[in-house]
Amino acid sequence: MSVSLSTAASLYDRVRRVIPPIEWPAFTDDIDAILVLKRERNAVILAHNYQTPEIFHCVADIVGDSLALARRAMTVDADVIVLAGVHFMAETAKLLNPGKTVLIPDLGAGCSLADSITASDVRLMRQRYPGVPVVTYVNTSAAVTAESDICCTSGNALAIVESLGAPQVIMLPDEYLARNIAAQTKVEIIAWKGHCEVHERFSPADIRELRESHPGVTVLAHPECPPEVVAEADFAGSTAAMSDYVGRHKPARVVLMTECSMSDNVAVEHPDVDFVRPCNLCPHMKRITLANIRAALEENRHIVTIDPAVAEGARRAVERMLAI
Numbered sequence: 001m002s003v004s005l006s007t008a009a010s011l012y013d014r015v016r017r018v019i020p021p022i023e024w025p026a027f028t029d030d031i032d033a034i035l036v037l038k039r040e041r042n043a044v045i046l047a048h049n050y051q052t053p054e055i056f057h058c059v060a061d062i063v064g065d066s067l068a069l070a071r072r073a074m075t076v077d078a079d080v081i082v083l084a085g086v087h088f089m090a091e092t093a094k095l096l097n098p099g100k101t102v103l104i105p106d107l108g109a110g111c112s113l114a115d116s117i118t119a120s121d122v123r124l125m126r127q128r129y130p131g132v133p134v135v136t137y138v139n140t141s142a143a144v145t146a147e148s149d150i151c152c153t154s155g156n157a158l159a160i161v162e163s164l165g166a167p168q169v170i171m172l173p174d175e176y177l178a179r180n181i182a183a184q185t186k187v188e189i190i191a192w193k194g195h196c197e198v199h200e201r202f203s204p205a206d207i208r209e210l211r212e213s214h215p216g217v218t219v220l221a222h223p224e225c226p227p228e229v230v231a232e233a234d235f236a237g238s239t240a241a242m243s244d245y246v247g248r249h250k251p252a253r254v255v256l257m258t259e260c261s262m263s264d265n266v267a268v269e270h271p272d273v274d275f276v277r278p279c280n281l282c283p284h285m286k287r288i289t290l291a292n293i294r295a296a297l298e299e300n301r302h303i304v305t306i307d308p309a310v311a312e313g314a315r316r317a318v319e320r321m322l323a324i
Ligand code: SF4
Pocket: 086, 110, 111, 112, 113, 114, 139, 196, 197, 198, 199, 259, 282, 283, 284, 285
């Protein structure tokens, strides 16, 4: 998606279903400024599916889930990459395209999963389970990734685990993703106790209440949800897989058990589908705003750097994933 020749005024049609007219004027100055700054600085904005619609649909050049953003980050030939997402995503972009200036608009955009584990925790797991390969979800710091054999995302975790040809695999740090993958494979999965603070809050009772109050609703769940939630859903998959499901099946009414902005962003593409919207906000994703994207481009902040001592190992683990 390229909006480089657009202006805020010409973009409102894209988001009118999810941004009320009364709220739109608050965004237009920043959108116009960002569109100009992108041209001046030869910059692109990569936005995760959990970014708010005025970012996702109005200033982003590349959008998607963690896997899509990592793949696209590799081939960006602009001088500057602004990562509208959380810190580990910006680190992944820097790892895969080290010659570019990668900016994160707010250094506080972290992740409860990434914060649940350190590099020394991974070394301890290796000591405890010698010879067992370590698969690390990309929602971790570069230092943790560097200790891993290979990365995965929620979109490719099963394929990655099975590609290793090992009877046992250590899967870090998301316990629920690990248990959801364990239910689909004969490989024995050894999990860590990290949780996504957004997805762990959904419960099977939420789904039963939704089905009662919205008869016929199709329930899609993210695999970072507890396994009991995934078991009650009609389909479980990454944000990209959920979006794809809506496009292919066109359910009359759907609920996405994931971060709030995801429904808004998918709803823009599917005006014929009724989205029921119980959701949980990710406070880290919501630290990114039009105002701090604009400031990032104006002031060249915050530049993402990776310790060279960890960069090589981390890059190897990410590239090994992307090769599968
Ligand atoms: S939604 Fe969960 S996994 Fe994603 S950034 Fe927020 S806390 Fe981390």
